[in-house]
Amino acid sequence: MPSSDTMSEVPTPEDPQGAPMDKTAADGALPHGSTPGIRFEKVVKRFGDNIVLRELNFTVAPGERVTLIGPSGSGKTTILRLLMTLEKLDDGVIWIGDRPLWHMPRGDGLAPANEKHLHEMRKQVGMVFQQFNLFPNMNVLRNLIEGPVRVLGLSKDEAVERARELLDMVGLVDKIDAHPTQLSGGQQQRVAIARALAMQPKVLLLDEVTSALDPELVVGVQDLLRDIARASDLTLLCVTHEMHFAKDISDRVLMFDKGQIVEEGPPEQIFGEPTEQRTRDFLQAILAT
Amino acid sequence: MSEIINSPLLWKGAVVTLQLTLYSAVLALILAFFFGLLGSSRHGWARAIGRFYVEFFRGLPALVLMFWFFYSLPLVGIRFETMVAGVLALGLNYGAYGAEVVRGSINAVPTAQYEATVALNMLPRQRMWRVLLPQAVPLMLPPFGNLLIELLKATAIVSLITISDLMFRAQQLRASTGKGTEVFLVVLVMYFVMAQILQLLIRYLERRSERILGRRPRRRAATAIAGTTGTGSLSGVGGEGS
Numbered sequence: 344m345p346s347s348d349t350m351s352e353v354p355t356p357e358d359p360q361g362a363p364m365d366k367t368a369a370d371g372a373l374p375h376g377s378t379p380g381i382r383f384e385k386v387v388k389r390f391g392d393n394i395v396l397r398e399l400n401f402t403v404a405p406g407e408r409v410t411l412i413g414p415s416g417s418g419k420t421t422i423l424r425l426l427m428t429l430e431k432l433d434d435g436v437i438w439i440g441d442r443p444l445w446h447m448p449r450g451d452g453l454a455p456a457n458e459k460h461l462h463e464m465r466k467q468v469g470m471v472f473q474q475f476n477l478f479p480n481m482n483v484l485r486n487l488i489e490g491p492v493r494v495l496g497l498s499k500d501e502a503v504e505r506a507r508e509l510l511d512m513v514g515l516v517d518k519i520d521a522h523p524t525q526l527s528g529g530q531q532q533r534v535a536i537a538r539a540l541a542m543q544p545k546v547l548l549l550d551e552v553t554s555a556l557d558p559e560l561v562v563g564v565q566d567l568l569r570d571i572a573r574a575s576d577l578t579l580l581c582v583t584h585e586m587h588f589a590k591d592i593s594d595r596v597l598m599f600d601k602g603q604i605v606e607e608g609p610p611e612q613i614f615g616e617p618t619e620q621r622t623r624d625f626l627q628a629i630l631a632t
Numbered sequence: 633m634s635e636i637i638n639s640p641l642l643w644k645g646a647v648v649t650l651q652l653t654l655y656s657a658v659l660a661l662i663l664a665f666f667f668g669l670l671g672s673s674r675h676g677w678a679r680a681i682g683r684f685y686v687e688f689f690r691g692l693p694a695l696v697l698m699f700w701f702f703y704s705l706p707l708v709g710i711r712f713e714t715m716v717a718g719v720l721a722l723g724l725n726y727g728a729y730g731a732e733v734v735r736g737s738i739n740a741v742p743t744a745q746y747e748a749t750v751a752l753n754m755l756p757r758q759r760m761w762r763v764l765l766p767q768a769v770p771l772m773l774p775p776f777g778n779l780l781i782e783l784l785k786a787t788a789i790v791s792l793i794t795i796s797d798l799m800f801r802a803q804q805l806r807a808s809t810g811k812g813t814e815v816f817l818v819v820l821v822m823y824f825v826m827a828q829i830l831q832l833l834i835r836y837l838e839r840r841s842e843r844i845l846g847r848r849p850r851r852r853a854a855t856a857i858a859g860t861t862g863t864g865s866l867s868g869v870g871g872e873g874s
Binding site: 427428429458462465466468469470472474476477478479480489490493494522523524525538539542 | 744745747748750751752753754755756758762763766767844845846
């Protein structure tokens, strides 16, 4: 097993083999601009006595698309939740770009972040959830404009126009006045993706976004996400059990077990010729189902 | 019997009872939201205040509280009108129950909704007022309905501090006619009818709020099933659908 120290200096392609940027019709709706990388430095997360992440180190380059795989309880989702500030960090430092997420510079060292700092940092991060988590007290349009108007301070007209563009991109313009409960799971997840993008994040976190969908709806959502990934320069962190999707969307795959990275590499390598026994076992188990 | 039903005393009393219920309910509602929101705050000190209010006023019988406002406070120079003393006692008491309903309902909104508000970078205030509270209110309505009817019935105690509510008038009428059984039978029915009216009001609000949350099979399903099962079981049937 590679020592965790080498993880932080993994060379990551700035623009790996000229990532294809096929311009889709709705390209304008996607976030562009300087994208930050992510760095985990000796990150520790515990739930009670259970240590989920033990001194985890890894780096994601700006604009890189990374998939986290591994058995349940290996800490993949916890990584996304730490980045979205849904879980508190116990130890270590998480960097987004050149700023620590959970800390504020004080003197020479770092002090725990306050709510204002977190609010500032969260502007860069967006997340799509397994269960969509649309707001049932709002229709589709309001789900999409609530954040941009209230948080980003866009005018309502601007926000509505962007919402239309995004809905057009995810193919649901006709559902703009619908209620989340009137939509299928796949449609809800498309709206949730649009809602996350409406906040113009630089880093997008995808937490098992197709796990709750009926099988026939999975491919559509995956295709959408692949198109978005290719057409934008978002830094992407994706937790999934769909290995095809992982292969499709990522520049690099990290295999986790017990809160540590067991193996990492480009998808062809991890899925084609994994070197670690643990990875082989895991992939075999996944493919057997 | 007809002299009892036609007696203006009971009708006047009923109006006072409804007034008392209304004023106390409004006060209780304001207190319930204020202290319920404090109780679900992120800040420990705010939660402590919410907790204290609930424990203190929930633990006191409304009757004792009312006597205290009416008989004890005047001894230190603070005097209330009887109506104010009654409304204060009932409002503070039922506000404490209501605050627990508010707090519990906010807690009952799925965590996933809270997480979505964080992911959209909403401020704590926006999370509460834009997302959590609008989803919590429909959850509050059934228990609020219970409390409202309990409150209506609890207003009968104000007759003990000489407020001329329905119960007070009933006593008067019994004294003047000597027909205790009939008087209290009529009063019983009057309380029951008033409770049913409040119940209908709450049902209406429940249906409205469910439509706002997009759970709306009610309208059609309700009329379809109404013929066979009666209205009593509808709240359970309609609420399930999505």
